[in-house]
Amino acid sequence: MTNTLYHSHLQLWIEQTIQQLQNHEFESLDIEHLIEELVNLGKSEKNTLRSNLNIFLTHLLKFKIQHDVPDSMKGxxxxxxxxxxxxxxxxxxDTPSLKSFLMEAVEKAYPDARQVAIKEGKLAKFGVRVSEDSEYPITCPFSIGQILNEDFYGL
Structure with missing residues (x-):
């Protein structure tokens, strides 16, 4: 029954699982799918952090490398x-346990952020100098302290 419910109506399955946990009805739990959902939840939180870091690091890199672009582009x-x-x-x-994953997330997000910054840099217009790929550091040039510092912009 719970296996069928899991595949046909996930939200109802979640509500039922929460109720079973609150009522200490552990023998009724769909353990296999509960484990699967918890694993996916952890992956989702990590992916969200990495995705935000990717965009964030892309723009920090652009500030660092393309610092001579007009202010109108920097806005x-x-x-x-x-x-x-x-x-x-x-x-x-929201998820304090992600703090232990932050360095790894930066290391995983940075190569993609670097590639995006390079690609976007090559689209420069209006006489803006196009940076060489080699100007973009292979490893992340920003410390965790700088990344978390709300006043740091890579300049």
Whole structure:
């Protein structure tokens, strides 16, 4: 019954599982799917953190490497850094266990952030200098302290 419910109506299965846990009806639990959902929940939290770091690090890199672009181009970068840093801080506040994953998340997000920054940098217009790929560090040039510092913009 619970196996069928899990596949046909996930939200109802979750509500039922919560009720069973609250009532200490452990023998009735769909353990296999409960474990699967908990594992996926952990992955989802980590993926959200990595995704926010990816966008955030992309714009920090652009500030660092493309620092000579006109201020009119930097406006959206500032907004993105502010927004995604706040999302990272919220991720860490909402799920404190992610703090132990932060360094690994930065290491996983940075290569993609670097590639996006390089690709976006090559789209430069209006006489803006196109940076060489080699100008973008292979490893993340920002410390965890800088990443979490609300006044740091990579400049």
């Amino acid at each position: 959206s970068w500032y907004s993105s850094v502010i927004e995604h840093r706040q999302r990272v801080l919220d991720n860490l506040a």
